[in-house]
Amino acid sequence: MGSLLNVSDLTVRFPTRFGEFTAIEGINLSLEPGEIHGLVGESGAGKSTIGAAIIGLIQAPGYIAQGRVELHGKDLRALTQAEYHKLRGAKISMIFQDPQTSLNPLLTIEDQLVETIRQHSDVSYNEARKQSISLLKETGIQDAAARMDEYPHQFSGGMRQRVVIALALCTNPDLIIADEPTTALDVAIQKQILALIRQLARDRGVGFVLITHDIGVIAEITDSVSVLRGGKLMEEGATQQVLGAPDHDYTKALMAAVPRLDEKLERFANIMSEAPTLSTPELAWRVQGASDQFASDWLLRGERPDAHDGPVLSVRNLDVTFYSSRPFSWGKKNGFTALDNISLDVQPGQVLGVIGESGSGKSTLAKAIVGLLRPTAGEILFNGSPLPLGRDRARAHPVRRKIQMVFQDPYSSLNNRRKIEDIIGEPIRFFGLADSAAQRRRIVASVLELVEMPQRAMLKFPHQFSGGQRQRIAVARALVARPEFLICDEPTSALDVSIQAQILNLLKDLQARFGLSILFISHNLAVVRQMSDHVVVLKRGQLVESSAAESFFANPTHDYSKLLLNDTPSLELIAS
Amino acid sequence: MLAYWRRIKIENEMLYLFLNNRVAQVAAVIAILSVFGALFAPIIAPTDPYDLASFDILDSFLPPAWVDQGDPRFLIGTDDQGRDLLSSIMYGTRLSLLVGLSSVAFAAVLGTSLGLAAGYIGGRFDAAVMRIADVQLSLPAILTALLVDGVARGILPREQHEDLLLVVLTVAIGLSLWVNFARTARASTFVERNKEYVQAAEIMGLHPVRIMAVAILPNILGPLMVIGTIDLAVAILLEATLSFLGVGVPPNQPSLGTLIRIGTEYIFSGEWWIVIFPSMTLIIMIVSVNILGDFFRTVLNPRLR
Numbered sequence: 001m002g003s004l005l006n007v008s009d010l011t012v013r014f015p016t017r018f019g020e021f022t023a024i025e026g027i028n029l030s031l032e033p034g035e036i037h038g039l040v041g042e043s044g045a046g047k048s049t050i051g052a053a054i055i056g057l058i059q060a061p062g063y064i065a066q067g068r069v070e071l072h073g074k075d076l077r078a079l080t081q082a083e084y085h086k087l088r089g090a091k092i093s094m095i096f097q098d099p100q101t102s103l104n105p106l107l108t109i110e111d112q113l114v115e116t117i118r119q120h121s122d123v124s125y126n127e128a129r130k131q132s133i134s135l136l137k138e139t140g141i142q143d144a145a146a147r148m149d150e151y152p153h154q155f156s157g158g159m160r161q162r163v164v165i166a167l168a169l170c171t172n173p174d175l176i177i178a179d180e181p182t183t184a185l186d187v188a189i190q191k192q193i194l195a196l197i198r199q200l201a202r203d204r205g206v207g208f209v210l211i212t213h214d215i216g217v218i219a220e221i222t223d224s225v226s227v228l229r230g231g232k233l234m235e236e237g238a239t240q241q242v243l244g245a246p247d248h249d250y251t252k253a254l255m256a257a258v259p260r261l262d263e264k265l266e267r268f269a270n271i272m273s274e275a276p277t278l279s280t281p282e283l284a285w286r287v288q289g290a291s292d293q294f295a296s297d298w299l300l301r302g303e304r305p306d307a308h309d310g311p312v313l314s315v316r317n318l319d320v321t322f323y324s325s326r327p328f329s330w331g332k333k334n335g336f337t338a339l340d341n342i343s344l345d346v347q348p349g350q351v352l353g354v355i356g357e358s359g360s361g362k363s364t365l366a367k368a369i370v371g372l373l374r375p376t377a378g379e380i381l382f383n384g385s386p387l388p389l390g391r392d393r394a395r396a397h398p399v400r401r402k403i404q405m406v407f408q409d410p411y412s413s414l415n416n417r418r419k420i421e422d423i424i425g426e427p428i429r430f431f432g433l434a435d436s437a438a439q440r441r442r443i444v445a446s447v448l449e450l451v452e453m454p455q456r457a458m459l460k461f462p463h464q465f466s467g468g469q470r471q472r473i474a475v476a477r478a479l480v481a482r483p484e485f486l487i488c489d490e491p492t493s494a495l496d497v498s499i500q501a502q503i504l505n506l507l508k509d510l511q512a513r514f515g516l517s518i519l520f521i522s523h524n525l526a527v528v529r530q531m532s533d534h535v536v537v538l539k540r541g542q543l544v545e546s547s548a549a550e551s552f553f554a555n556p557t558h559d560y561s562k563l564l565l566n567d568t569p570s571l572e573l574i575a576s
Numbered sequence: 577m578l579a580y581w582r583r584i585k586i587e588n589e590m591l592y593l594f595l596n597n598r599v600a601q602v603a604a605v606i607a608i609l610s611v612f613g614a615l616f617a618p619i620i621a622p623t624d625p626y627d628l629a630s631f632d633i634l635d636s637f638l639p640p641a642w643v644d645q646g647d648p649r650f651l652i653g654t655d656d657q658g659r660d661l662l663s664s665i666m667y668g669t670r671l672s673l674l675v676g677l678s679s680v681a682f683a684a685v686l687g688t689s690l691g692l693a694a695g696y697i698g699g700r701f702d703a704a705v706m707r708i709a710d711v712q713l714s715l716p717a718i719l720t721a722l723l724v725d726g727v728a729r730g731i732l733p734r735e736q737h738e739d740l741l742l743v744v745l746t747v748a749i750g751l752s753l754w755v756n757f758a759r760t761a762r763a764s765t766f767v768e769r770n771k772e773y774v775q776a777a778e779i780m781g782l783h784p785v786r787i788m789a790v791a792i793l794p795n796i797l798g799p800l801m802v803i804g805t806i807d808l809a810v811a812i813l814l815e816a817t818l819s820f821l822g823v824g825v826p827p828n829q830p831s832l833g834t835l836i837r838i839g840t841e842y843i844f845s846g847e848w849w850i851v852i853f854p855s856m857t858l859i860i861m862i863v864s865v866n867i868l869g870d871f872f873r874t875v876l877n878p879r880l881r
Binding site for chain 1: 592771772773775776777778779780781782783790791794795
């Protein structure tokens, strides 16, 4: 029994038109002052619902069906709405995921902090202001007194999250629920924010419930952890013990799916299959003559790359500058340099990993290669010959087939109003790769099987599939064009780790089978490590390091690379 | 069958919300009744107001059947020429709906294609289209309609005039309504254009027309449907207004507007039914169509729920 918070047998249900949906069931949780308890699980595990249930803000029409929530031994469920309202903020605070939206953009930091303090305690404005400044200082904001007058947009993402934390601390709460507090931040900032949370727990004795999907974060700062799946508690205990020597099969599978930073695995083993067991009629539906083998043969039958030594793709001195529109035509052009003098090579059959934080120009690089935007200078060579840039590239240019792309967000990269058959069939139709509609159908069905989807999927629409399945479909769409070169722009960052592991396995298999050259873009070093033969690091549009993957992860040369590697939360911490 | 219905009832979101929205159901019933009455007017109407032999000037100004001096042959009375008002309203609704639907279709095709292209192509084309739309918007709808109507009357020879009247009305009303479609289509296209599925199509090198028609258009149909329903009501109202002003359909073809115009001349001499019943029909029809449009908007935009 924890002396700060006790949750026992908590069940939350949501009535929907499909019937009662049980979001969480029989959850137990206890917390001591100063303890950081992690809730980890994949999307739909009910992590956020637990947080909402503790703070009493479950979205209508959801309700707590049974169980107890006790703070300092007092039953919170017995409170009236008005009493709960007083308690929120005073005893329990919350930190949200996105610092962009959790601060009011129209009020200064001072207004927001002072208002919150005076709401809960009877102090003068000046007293409240003094408290706010000391809070901001405590959360690590430099020059706090001067920055009080600023608006949220004048702070960077990490600073803004510090302000949010200061706001949560305003009323001196005993318990803070942090819902994915670092998910929207870059690794370096994430490290600082996590350190701040750790320090607050230690110095102030605040209990934290830390909700996250990232096992690295859990490993880095929590004392104890609950592993959740589908609203049920899988395993619970001290972090060291749960992650170091997992008991439950799910925890083991989850751990196996986390990409490791310390070694490159051939493929992820022991991961869960995507849950729903397909009914037999679903699998029995087949297109005549379609098979995995057929897809493989068909894809390999395509023209092979010309025997050309040297890199498939070379980027030479590429500059991309975005100009904002000028108020007057004689005004000075203001440019933002997104890419500055980038040169890189992708060798045939190899995977080049591109690492960078947000704003480093990773996606701009991909867009410049595929011709979606026009570089200001430099050239791009494909199989040794220069490619027309931007709009100069004709619609019928052969390279449009040879370079294909897999996008980050599988929810927006597939057209929701078209059937899967049409989505995958479009490149076949457009590039004239099939002689007849029947053959096209056969290819679509076969390629679906190749990416481990049932053939029947071709009759459905994208919204009927999960994120991971959608990403498989997106991969299939890229494959049917018979590309020589594939660009993957953060292909797994929108997916849960177990799904990520499956997609990475799939990409590895396909790459080995068809000898594809891949440009693999990611902010996640561990993922890049698992995929790449060669690595380049981008920082604010500049290429700071380029080296073979093994030597990069063993001995990064550039300071920035070292910093990145050092800041990435990883599982090795458990061992220490 | 029953099990199928039960499953569909839950899974189809629009149907589910419809079955739980009494107001929308009533509006749908009224809208369907109006369309039904209008479509089958020649079959179910007691008399044919176009057939000069079927009415008698001696029957003029008869009040509704339940009033003193009422004639059971004419349920809601007759107008100044002795035509049965109920039949006139049914035929009038038919004409009003026809003009309304065709002008909304005209406006939808024109506005959507311009808005879609403006949103997708952007730049100068976008600026040009949108400035034209702004000019159009600064002209009251009724003025646009009067202008087209006047120009058509001037250009066309008199004998063709009657035949082309419906087309003129359609163009006149359609021209004043296309801006709504264009703006909505453009705004939605801006959102869709930056989505990755459009980029995927662009990387492949698909023709812009195909990208617009096959990729983007189906994804922006939702809000356009809402505009369509709401504008249908506006179009019917405009038609009635034009006819009321005497520049719409000719007086020998009863539309709701002409009936109301005829009625206003007699409202002070005690023949209230000639103006009241066509007006009621118009109001009820417009309100129900508007409620349906509102329902669609709520269904298609989850944030309003």
